[in-house]
Amino acid sequence: MASWSDKAAAKRAALAALIPSDLKIASPPGPEVLNVTGFPFDSILSPRDIEITETADVGVLLKKMSTGEWTATEVTSAYCKRALIAQQLVNCLTEILVDRAMARAKELDEHFKATGKTIGPLHGLPISLKDQLDLEGVELTMGYVGWIGNISKKNSVCAQLLLDQGAIFYLRTNVPQALMFGEADNNIFGRTSNPYNRDLTCGGSSGGEGALIGLKGSPLGVGSDLGGSIRIPAAFQGLYGLRPSYNRVPYCGATNSMLGQEAVPSVLGPLSSSINGLGIFMKAIADAQPWHHDPVALRLPWNEAAYNLADHGGENAQLCFAILWDDGVCAPMVPYARALKETKAALEAAGHKVIDWVPYESARGSKILIDIYNADGGEDIARARALSGEPKLGWSSVLDATPKHLSTYEYWQLCHQKTLFIKEHLDHWNATVAATGTGRPVDAIIAPASATVPSKHGYPAYIYYTGFCNLCDYTAAVFPVTAVDPSVDAKPAPHAFHSLVDKANYDSYEPEMYRDAPVSLQCIGRKNEEEAVIRMTEIVDAALKASRK
Amino acid sequence: MASWSDKAAAKRAALAALIPSDLKIASPPGPEVLNVTGFPFDSILSPRDIEITETADVGVLLKKMSTGEWTATEVTSAYCKRALIAQQLVNCLTEILVDRAMARAKELDEHFKATGKTIGPLHGLPISLKDQLDLEGVELTMGYVGWIGNISKKNSVCAQLLLDQGAIFYLRTNVPQALMFGEADNNIFGRTSNPYNRDLTCGGSSGGEGALIGLKGSPLGVGSDLGGSIRIPAAFQGLYGLRPSYNRVPYCGATNSMLGQEAVPSVLGPLSSSINGLGIFMKAIADAQPWHHDPVALRLPWNEAAYNLADHGGENAQLCFAILWDDGVCAPMVPYARALKETKAALEAAGHKVIDWVPYESARGSKILIDIYNADGGEDIARARALSGEPKLGWSSVLDATPKHLSTYEYWQLCHQKTLFIKEHLDHWNATVAATGTGRPVDAIIAPASATVPSKHGYPAYIYYTGFCNLCDYTAAVFPVTAVDPSVDAKPAPHAFHSLVDKANYDSYEPEMYRDAPVSLQCIGRKNEEEAVIRMTEIVDAALKASRK
Structure with missing residues (x-):
């Protein structure tokens, strides 16, 4: 054999x-x-x-x-x-x-x-x-x-x-x-x-x-x-x-x-x-x-009115975006700050409002997400590997090396904790209505696509900048903004860190090594908002292009 | 204390x-x-x-x-x-x-x-x-x-x-x-x-x-x-x-x-x-x-076009209903057959088509559903009872007396089996397009609301007549048709049975004991079809009322 x-x-x-x-x-x-x-x-x-x-x-x-x-x-x-x-x-x-x-x-x-x-x-x-x-x-x-x-x-x-x-x-x-x-x-x-x-x-x-x-x-x-x-x-x-x-x-x-x-x-x-x-x-x-054809697919036809931002003040309304600069667990590498600043300026120049997004309990949300991934103690993956005897690959930050295999009761408790968390997150979003001036909560969040720019091979990534959308089921699109430029994206001086992963992310940043690496952001809307998120991403993308002319 | x-x-x-x-x-x-x-x-x-x-x-x-x-x-x-x-x-x-x-x-x-x-x-x-x-x-x-x-x-x-x-x-x-x-x-x-x-x-x-x-x-x-x-x-x-x-x-x-x-x-x-x-x-x-306000609620506004049966040929189109006479595991008590016949005649008199619904692997679907209910080995309920020391109530047909507490991996396998089953069920429904003559698959299923009419206290019910809708996420409405009338709902002669639960259901039927008990049916549409199901139920209800004039 x-x-x-x-x-x-x-x-x-x-x-x-x-x-x-x-x-x-x-x-x-x-x-x-x-x-x-x-x-x-x-x-x-x-x-x-x-x-x-x-x-x-x-x-x-x-x-x-x-x-x-x-x-x-x-x-x-x-x-x-x-x-x-x-x-x-x-x-x-x-x-x-x-x-x-x-x-x-x-x-x-x-x-x-x-x-x-x-x-x-x-x-x-x-x-x-x-x-x-x-x-x-x-x-x-x-x-x-x-x-x-x-x-x-x-x-x-x-x-x-x-x-x-x-x-x-x-x-x-x-x-x-x-x-x-x-x-x-x-x-x-x-x-x-x-x-x-x-x-x-x-x-x-x-x-x-x-x-x-x-x-x-x-x-x-x-x-x-x-x-x-x-x-x-x-x-x-x-x-x-x-x-x-x-x-x-x-x-x-x-x-x-x-x-x-x-x-x-x-x-x-x-x-x-x-x-x-x-x-x-x-x-x-x-x-x-x-x-x-799919028994769990939702009966949601393409919604042209939603694409035309019917739920966001209409086609030509002023939108209010909120910028997630730092989620409080792992600060994005410095090129992201530059990309966010550029995007904020472009959106303001296009007539939109831009406020700060206050992150909501990122460590707690991230733990729930990772615990769900790990809930079977890695058994599914171990069984698939065992079919051939091939070795394990991968990083410990997403899948624990030795995760606990939960019982169904424990898993249900975890799922319930998730539901409580995402309700709080939604209420947190709703509460921004007090700060937008549009009469609506924040229309979309603008966030880094990751804490890292494309990193060295095998580098364990912190995934919660994208992961919170999976947990909360927020619709999110990625768009390119810039690329790492060592002449402007200098490594910051050492400083206090949120966490070990924050320090590791800081330590791994070397401007020259990441030269030309794409730097991209997310435009994040709510559950079932695919049409509006696509439209708002087009608006952000157009604003960025216009700002460079 | x-x-x-x-x-x-x-x-x-x-x-x-x-x-x-x-x-x-x-x-x-x-x-x-x-x-x-x-x-x-x-x-x-x-x-x-x-x-x-x-x-x-x-x-x-x-x-x-x-x-x-x-x-x-x-x-x-x-x-x-x-x-x-x-x-x-x-x-x-x-x-x-x-x-x-x-x-x-x-x-x-x-x-x-x-x-x-x-x-x-x-x-x-x-x-x-x-x-x-x-x-x-x-x-x-x-x-x-x-x-x-x-x-x-x-x-x-x-x-x-x-x-x-x-x-x-x-x-x-x-x-x-x-x-x-x-x-x-x-x-x-x-x-x-x-x-x-x-x-x-x-x-x-x-x-x-x-x-x-x-x-x-x-x-x-x-x-x-x-x-x-x-x-x-x-x-x-x-x-x-x-x-x-x-x-x-x-x-x-x-x-x-x-x-x-x-x-x-x-x-x-x-x-x-x-x-x-x-x-x-x-x-x-x-x-x-x-x-x-609810982080898992779907962004589905009331859909008036769906209520007007846009997905079922339009407001005045001929509909095709399919009757579930017997799911192959537990035959409904005889008053249901009478209610189904009356409904079939009323719908035909109103100009609609009525065909037979062929049940799809009811025993398999029912087992998956019950296994999901039982997946935590009854721990959630046992913990809630233990808070006070109160005794357990209930019937063994829904919650096993000694269910196995699944691991998360086993639970995920069960959930995957569910998904495979409901895909087959959906395909089974789609295949009815060959029999309806409307160019569409069956618009709605007409089914008994239960295998039993309201039974004696403490009688363990077979729940799959309703339960398959929960498993497949079909939208379903109940409407009243008739009541048990001992003069016409005589107990049938003994016959071969599908299963032990079928025999028990037969044995428990005594026309006089159930006199005047309501006999109701379901109108079952697909996932996310609340508007159309309400409208089709109104159509069935109106047809029944017209047929009695």
């Missing part, structure tokens, strides 16, 4: 064999080349391939296909090629499905040619999938050696609805072992690197998505978010990403870690190089009526 | 002392008087009190108050009096709040007099509350002796929103110990009886509500439903009742058994003597925007 490492090596070799020789990088950049975003893709890709993949705007891509200017075949081909080059630079893929994608593109083109019509709002759009979204007939390992050989019997509901809307699937992307730490790295595929600096993390758990889209190997990807797993990789690659609230995007039929953990459910959502990708994805999913 | 029975007796005595002497029944009917719905209320109540409480139509009550024809004070007074008489007949109350109610009614009347306006859509409506809905400053025991002395610090969110909309609270109603068996009976307040036949059960767990509204001591009550706890007592008293889907009506701040059990959440919802009570309640709650 083959050892786990032999099985993993065979899977890696099979994956590598799917890269055709004409897409092989003749002289790959050595490990000393950290930033590969400037790789000369035009040395392999055609000018048309470059034009397509550098478009990086989902709305434009769809428009050009719906008008017949570009065919699905040429768009798919361009993204397939660029993704396979990206794979050689940052090791971001787990499955390569080029043949399937090209056959599907051909069908779409034939349909368009015969009818003059698209088959749906996503007609021809290549969409990358995190290695959790089952596709009929395709192996799904989620990075577990023991799952090699698992062939999915059905499309996950999300994948099926995207197909129904016209999407094309051409690959899946890398994840951390068990999805439970913040960097895509596992015993089959190894580690994915950040294209801006390959010594830094791509983030996770949707890290393969982040790295791939960061290299323009995909215009839009589907990730999942249990504690920040869409937002952190989106942030670390300077992308847009949305964490929808529970059960808005159908999870049914997709694979996951800790299936049955419903206290803080993981959610699916989009990462994209373009901000309009978020709304296009969410509207396409809602229009496909996922509640007919 | 007082024994548990002394404490319980003191609580009962304090409750009894709140009945003023002029409302005491001079010669209470003896235990041999089974049907007390014909009690001469006019021997104690004024003609106006009778006129008000016999109105029994929530819409009419509200209209008469909003036009100033009746004051809140006289309406409240009438219901207070009738409820206190009902208490003496069927023992349905746990708290009596007449002074609070009358003071509130006076405030409303003063507001109306001063402004000419109501304070909200529920202006002046007395609403009864199950003994779970916390009211600031009021003791809440939920029937546990050990909770005597617990004074609520805040109004539960649901109660607060109803107050904001103009409701008046004047009492709370009886429940089973721990809420976990189907008859209101506990060690403090004892057993509530069915007003149609005091030898029969009022049902549960919202049994006090059922008995009270059944005697017209309340026009509308708030109950909770974990496995049928709104629908069964509504059915057993010939009322209307709605089980909304998860998190539509805010539960936050209310008390419950097994807090933190989120796999099959209990839901709050209305019981009413009038069908329009269901929609009035749900619209008032939705209009109060519970998502601003």
Whole structure:
């Protein structure tokens, strides 16, 4: 019987064999080349391939296909090629499905040619999938050696609805072992690197998505978010990403870690190089009526009035944002302060109000969240590892090394504590009505996407800047603001620290090491506010762009 | 230190002392008087009190108050009096709040007099509350002796929103110990009886509500439903009742058994003597925007288009109903077959299609549901009982006598099995599109409200006729159809049985014993379909009434 490492090596070799020789990088950049975003893709890709993949705007891509200017075949081909080059630079893929994608593109083109019509709002759009979204007939390992050989019997509901809307699937992307730490790295595929600096993390758990889209190997990807797993990789690659609230995007039929953990459910959502990708994805999913196919999906059609901020004073109302500068447990690295200041100034220049967000008992909330993740004492993950005997990977800050396995009664108490906490958090938000001057509580919170900029590989991340949204089920989008610039982002002098994790985060910051690392923020609205959060993120993004002119 | 029975007796005595002497029944009917719905209320109540409480139509009550024809004070007074008489007949109350109610009614009347306006859509409506809905400053025991002395610090969110909309609270109603068996009976307040036949059960767990509204001591009550706890007592008293889907009506701040059990959440919802009570309640709650006050409440405003059946072919479309005659585990008692046949004929006469519903793996679904209830090995309930040392009550069919206490990992596996099951159930429903002829899957299922008509006291009920809706999160309303008539509902000849519970249910049926017991059905729609289910229930109810003319 083959050892786990032999099985993993065979899977890696099979994956590598799917890269055709004409897409092989003749002289790959050595490990000393950290930033590969400037790789000369035009040395392999055609000018048309470059034009397509550098478009990086989902709305434009769809428009050009719906008008017949570009065919699905040429768009798919361009993204397939660029993704396979990206794979050689940052090791971001787990499955390569080029043949399937090209056959599907051909069908779409034939349909368009015969009818003059698209088959749906996503007609021809290549969409990358995190290695959790089952596709009929395709192996799904989620990075577990023991799952090699698992062939999915059905499309996950999300994948099926995207197909129904016209999407094309051409690959899946890398994840951390068990999805439970913040960097895509596992015993089959190894580690994915950040294209801006390959010594830094791509983030996770949707890290393969982040790295791939960061290299323009995909215009839009589907990730999942249990504690920040869409937002952190989106942030670390300077992308847009949305964490929808529970059960808005159908999870049914997709694979996951800790299936049955419903206290803080993981959610699916989009990462994209373009901000309009978020709304296009969410509207396409809602229009496909996922509640007919997923028994826990909410019956929430796309709400155009909510997108037009009906619950926030209307389309042209002054909004009041609140800035989370520091959550009181772990101060964000200094580039975030600069990004927050820039955003505050941009929003004020655009006529909006900006106040400070007072964090609410972050240590307590963070402990509840981590305790829920750890409630099974790690048994689910241990069982999956035991299938092959592969070793454990990961960091102790998210999953305890030796967590206590709770009884159901103890777990219910924990869940009840969660409910009490999130009620207090909601009341805390409601109480801001006294400070906004708009007659409404704060419309959205602007927060760092993480306490760290993309860190060194293997650095244990503090996740509560994203995690409190998972706990409270707040809708949150990530948007890029700036990048680490050692000339302005000097390391502050030593000072008193909130906590050990705060000190560790401070200690690990070295401006030069993080040069060019993307610095991104979140726009956070309430539960079931996907439309309004997308719109408010567009407003923030536009204000930032306007402020730079 | 007082024994548990002394404490319980003191609580009962304090409750009894709140009945003023002029409302005491001079010669209470003896235990041999089974049907007390014909009690001469006019021997104690004024003609106006009778006129008000016999109105029994929530819409009419509200209209008469909003036009100033009746004051809140006289309406409240009438219901207070009738409820206190009902208490003496069927023992349905746990708290009596007449002074609070009358003071509130006076405030409303003063507001109306001063402004000419109501304070909200529920202006002046007395609403009864199950003994779970916390009211600031009021003791809440939920029937546990050990909770005597617990004074609520805040109004539960649901109660607060109803107050904001103009409701008046004047009492709370009886429940089973721990809420976990189907008859209101506990060690403090004892057993509530069915007003149609005091030898029969009022049902549960919202049994006090059922008995009270059944005697017209309340026009509308708030109950909770974990496995049928709104629908069964509504059915057993010939009322209307709605089980909304998860998190539509805010539960936050209310008390419950097994807090933190989120796999099959209990839901709050209305019981009413009038069908329009269901929609009035749900619209008032939705209009109060519970998502601003309950962190898990869904952002789902009242949807008038859904009420007008936008998802079911439109206002005047032919609907297709499917009848669940027998779930394959426990056949309903024979009066249900008659009620189903009558309903089928009425719907066909009204121009709708009616097909058979094929039950889907009832034994498997029922086991999953019961296993979830039992997952903590009964620890939550045992702890609550241990506070006072009171003995255990209840039936083994819902809570096992010796359930296994699952680990969190085992519990997560169970929750995952639930998700797989309800996906299959949804697909099963979707597949009916082939049989309906409408182009849609079945619009609603018509099912018995229970396998039993209101049974003898202490009879262990089979709950899956209601329970599968809790498991799958289907929205379901109960409506009355007929009553047991020994002359037509003869006991069938012995035959083969599906199961032991089927045989026990058959054995326990004796037509004469159940004479006049209400026989009610459910109209079952999908998750988040409250509006459409209310409308379809109105359609069924109207068809039945038309068929009797």
